[in-house]
Amino acid sequence: MQPRYEPHGVEERWQQTWEAEGLYNAEPDPSRTPYVDCHPPPNVTGRLHTGHALNLAVGDLLIRWKRMQGYNTLFQPGFDHAGISTQNVVEKALIDEGTSRRELGREKFEARVWEWLHEYGGKILDDFRRIGASLDYRRSRFTMDEGYVRAVMQFFVHLYRRGWIYRANRIINWCPHHETSLSDLELEHEDVDDTLSTIRYPLADGDGYIPIATVRPATIPADVAVAVHPEDPRYAELIGREVIVPWTENRVPVIADERVERDFGTGALKITPAHDPTDFQIGRDHGLPEPSCIGADGLVTAAGLEGLTQKEAEEKILAWCKERGLLEQREHYRHSVAFCERCHSRIEPRISMQWWCAMDGIKQRPLEALRSGEVRYHPESQHRFAIDSLENAPDWCISRQIWWGHQIPAWYCPDGHITVEESAPDACAECGATDLTRETDVLDTWFSSALWPFATLGWPDETPELAQFYPGNVNTTARDIIRLWENRMIFSGLELLGERPFDDVVIHPTVLAVDGRRMSKSLGNGIDAFEVLERHGADATRYGLLKNSLTQDVRFSYAAIEEGGKLSNKLWNAARLIVTACDGALPAAKPSSLEERWILARLSQAQRRIEASLDEFDFAHAMDELYHLTFDDFCDWYLEAVKARLYDGDADARVTATAALEWLLKLLHPAMPHVTEEIWSHLPERTSRLIVASWPEAGGEDEAGALERVQEYAQVFRRSGVVPQLEGDEKRIFDAVVKPDRAPQRENGNAEAERERLRKEIARAEKQLANERFVENAPAEVVDAERAKLERYRRELDAISE
Numbered sequence: 001m002q003p004r005y006e007p008h009g010v011e012e013r014w015q016q017t018w019e020a021e022g023l024y025n026a027e028p029d030p031s032r033t034p035y036v037d038c039h040p041p042p043n044v045t046g047r048l049h050t051g052h053a054l055n056l057a058v059g060d061l062l063i064r065w066k067r068m069q070g071y072n073t074l075f076q077p078g079f080d081h082a083g084i085s086t087q088n089v090v091e092k093a094l095i096d097e098g099t100s101r102r103e104l105g106r107e108k109f110e111a112r113v114w115e116w117l118h119e120y121g122g123k124i125l126d127d128f129r130r131i132g133a134s135l136d137y138r139r140s141r142f143t144m145d146e147g148y149v150r151a152v153m154q155f156f157v158h159l160y161r162r163g164w165i166y167r168a169n170r171i172i173n174w175c176p177h178h179e180t181s182l183s184d185l186e187l188e189h190e191d192v193d194d195t196l197s198t199i200r201y202p203l204a205d206g207d208g209y210i211p212i213a214t215v216r217p218a219t220i221p222a223d224v225a226v227a228v229h230p231e232d233p234r235y236a237e238l239i240g241r242e243v244i245v246p247w248t249e250n251r252v253p254v255i256a257d258e259r260v261e262r263d264f265g266t267g268a269l270k271i272t273p274a275h276d277p278t279d280f281q282i283g284r285d286h287g288l289p290e291p292s293c294i295g296a297d298g299l300v301t302a303a304g305l306e307g308l309t310q311k312e313a314e315e316k317i318l319a320w321c322k323e324r325g326l327l328e329q330r331e332h333y334r335h336s337v338a339f340c341e342r343c344h345s346r347i348e349p350r351i352s353m354q355w356w357c358a359m360d361g362i363k364q365r366p367l368e369a370l371r372s373g374e375v376r377y378h379p380e381s382q383h384r385f386a387i388d389s390l391e392n393a394p395d396w397c398i399s400r401q402i403w404w405g406h407q408i409p410a411w412y413c414p415d416g417h418i419t420v421e422e423s424a425p426d427a428c429a430e431c432g433a434t435d436l437t438r439e440t441d442v443l444d445t446w447f448s449s450a451l452w453p454f455a456t457l458g459w460p461d462e463t464p465e466l467a468q469f470y471p472g473n474v475n476t477t478a479r480d481i482i483r484l485w486e487n488r489m490i491f492s493g494l495e496l497l498g499e500r501p502f503d504d505v506v507i508h509p510t511v512l513a514v515d516g517r518r519m520s521k522s523l524g525n526g527i528d529a530f531e532v533l534e535r536h537g538a539d540a541t542r543y544g545l546l547k548n549s550l551t552q553d554v555r556f557s558y559a560a561i562e563e564g565g566k567l568s569n570k571l572w573n574a575a576r577l578i579v580t581a582c583d584g585a586l587p588a589a590k591p592s593s594l595e596e597r598w599i600l601a602r603l604s605q606a607q608r609r610i611e612a613s614l615d616e617f618d619f620a621h622a623m624d625e626l627y628h629l630t631f632d633d634f635c636d637w638y639l640e641a642v643k644a645r646l647y648d649g650d651a652d653a654r655v656t657a658t659a660a661l662e663w664l665l666k667l668l669h670p671a672m673p674h675v676t677e678e679i680w681s682h683l684p685e686r687t688s689r690l691i692v693a694s695w696p697e698a699g700g701e702d703e704a705g706a707l708e709r710v711q712e713y714a715q716v717f718r719r720s721g722v723v724p725q726l727e728g729d730e731k732r733i734f735d736a737v738v739k740p741d742r743a744p745q746r747e748n749g750n751a752e753a754e755r756e757r758l759r760k761e762i763a764r765a766e767k768q769l770a771n772e773r774f775v776e777n778a779p780a781e782v783v784d785a786e787r788a789k790l791e792r793y794r795r796e797l798d799a800i801s802e
């Protein structure tokens with residue numbers, strides 16, 4: 001073994017070895033109990049970021065733990081076709097070549113996307129390998145592969161026949177650059193500096209006007225009403241009359257609606273149903289028309305303003321108003337605006353014909369599963385959030401006006417009838433016409449990823465994989481896709497297979513930048529996951545991310561990752577000492593000395609605590625337990641105590657040291673797989689890998705407190721310099737660990753000061769425990785802890801009293 005542990009090289013070597021030896025592989029085997037984690041598919045265009053790294057650290061920890069426990073584990077990999085972001089990347093390349101997707105046409109464009117993917121796509125799975133994730137890479141699936149597409153088509157047809165899919169002309173988020181609808185998640189909200197213009201709308205029947213404040217004068221040509229609050233005394237008399245819209249000079253009604261905010265602007269709202277979601281709702285409720293004045297490309301279409309940008313149109317309209325004395329004022333106004341996350345275009349709310357999923361029918365079964373706890377989110381706060389977001393789920397817009405994705409399997413005949421089939425029908429289902437055209441829209445990416453837990457196993461075919469690995473056990477992810485992904489998988493699994501896809505959903509923390517803000521490119525506060533891996537290695541990165549996962553928002557912590565590095569080194573040095581001292585075959589023996597009985601009991605005790613933490617998906621406490629077990633108990637106490645005997649060739653000491661080290665390596669392996677496997681390979685007579693070694697049986701913790709007295713006396717010694725009266729193993733261990741030679745024994749005067757301190761502590765604790773109110777009202781564990789302290793003080797005092 002090298003004197004210093006260097007993760008680089010070692011980690012990559014083990015990653016290749018494990019995979020090449022087939023140790024990540026999952027095979028259907030009805031005689032074994034499966035444990036399945038279908039890992040969230042990353043975008044096929046993506047590369048590793050810290051969120052992925054944390055998610056993999058969590059998922060791989062669970063999978064490696066269960067694998068060692070003997071489960072038939074499947075850690076399912078794959079990637080998502082990521083409709084808009086993939087299309088975006090390829091379109092950019094086309095623009096660089098001086099062409100465009102429209103010039104190529106749909107078919108050629110799709111071929112180009114595939115070409116691009118063969119060359120550059122899916123690199124992220126190599127990043128996953130580099131962090132040591134034991135996914136069965138042979139089983140990687142892609143949401144656009146042939147079988148998966150079939151699953152998506154069947155899902156769509158199923159929902160359509162259930163009556164849960166419909167078309168409707170509604171307002172949606174629209175990106176004028178990509179010319180598609182977008183989900184809320186694909187938007188970025190930013191505060192921007194804008195101008196609020198107050199414009200007078202003259203009354204049609206006589207004198208007077210209504211002043212209206214707007215940030216979007218360019219939408220004035222599509223105004224169809226002016227709305228005021230029904231209880232606003234300023235406008236009460238105007239309700240039911242008409243005003244004249246500037247520029248178009250159309251007459252529109254003044255209506256009353258409680259959704260108007262009296263405090264905003266002048267308290268009167270211009271209603272433009274085609275270009276604002278609130279106006280759209282008000283318009284529909286009042287039966288207003290929905291003319292539009294902005295096209296799909298974001299340019300203005302209103303008469304006299306055709307082809308202008310919104311800014312240009314705004315200037316013209318304001319100039320027109322100013323000439324007529326209708327422009328009251330312009331003032332600075334800062335407000336939140338939505339942008340497309342891919343191209344940063346300002347989002348246009350736009351009415352368009354889209355395909356929708358009716359959530360009222362869909363949400364009932366997943367709601368039952370969540371309410372009954374059949375599927376459980378962790379932590380509990382996210383379970384409640386998941387239920388709330390399902391209860392309040394609005395209908396889901398599932399169509400996108402892009403080319404890369406699953407084209408909706410709906411065909412129109414010349415009469416406008418819709419035929420929905422998994423593959424092209426011969427004739428219209430309603431009138432028999434054969435002249436059919438296919439819907440050009442594709443499905444929202446989340447529509448296909450909703451099938452991930454079973455489409456990856458071959459559904460709709462009845463495969464051995466599906467029989468063995470469905471339903472799965474766990475899914476791990478970030479909270480921002482609970483609505484978009486997790487809840488929908490629960491629905492699709494229950495609906496199509498009649499069983500939940502998994503029992504537990506682990507929501508890991510959101511990793512914030514070191515400054516506590518969200519990581520963002522524009523702030524430049526992002527953490528480069530590759531740099532962290534490069535500098536600290538995969539084990540330290542995994543450990544640090546898990547250790548720092550106690551709450552739902554955590555700041556990225558270099559200290560936690562460095563702690564992981566220290567832990568690796570400490571473990572390496574301890575193992576090196578043992579391996580060097582224990583070379584050759586080992587005789588069987590039973591541990592007899594105190595430090596041996598103690599470390600075996602402590603390993604067992606720590607194992608139970610780690611298992612309890614992992615059962616609750618509490619990774620931070622599991623890491624804490626591993627850290628103290630390794631650093632304090634194993635290295636600082638046990639190894640110091642036993643060192644001399646190991647060097648002396650004591651057979652018992654050698655056997656137990658090797659056994660204890662093996663045990664420790666097994667406990668550490670799921671979190672820090674590489675350094676533990678490397679050490680394991682240096683142990684005598686190693687024939688199989690640690691990754692597939694069996695998880696130890698905990699048991700025999702009676703002696704977990706056996707070193708307590710020595711440890712307490714060591715504290716007394718370090719405070720006061722007083723050497724306690726100890727005998728036998730206790731004395732030997734005390735001497736080995738405390739080494740008086742290093743901390744010179746002080747005058748006996750210190751002993752008196754220490755005795756005085758202990759007497760005071762004893763008096764305080766006795767008084768506390770004599771207080772009936774404390775004993776009756778304080779939690780039992782607090783009272784017990786106080787009693788234990790009192791006993792300890794008394795023992796310590798005994799130890800240093802002559």
Ligand SMILES: [Zn+2]
Pocket residue numbers: 175176177178340341342343344345
């Ligand atoms: Zn865009």
Ligand SMILES: [Zn+2]
Pocket residue numbers: 413414415416417428429430431432433
């Ligand atoms: Zn027809």
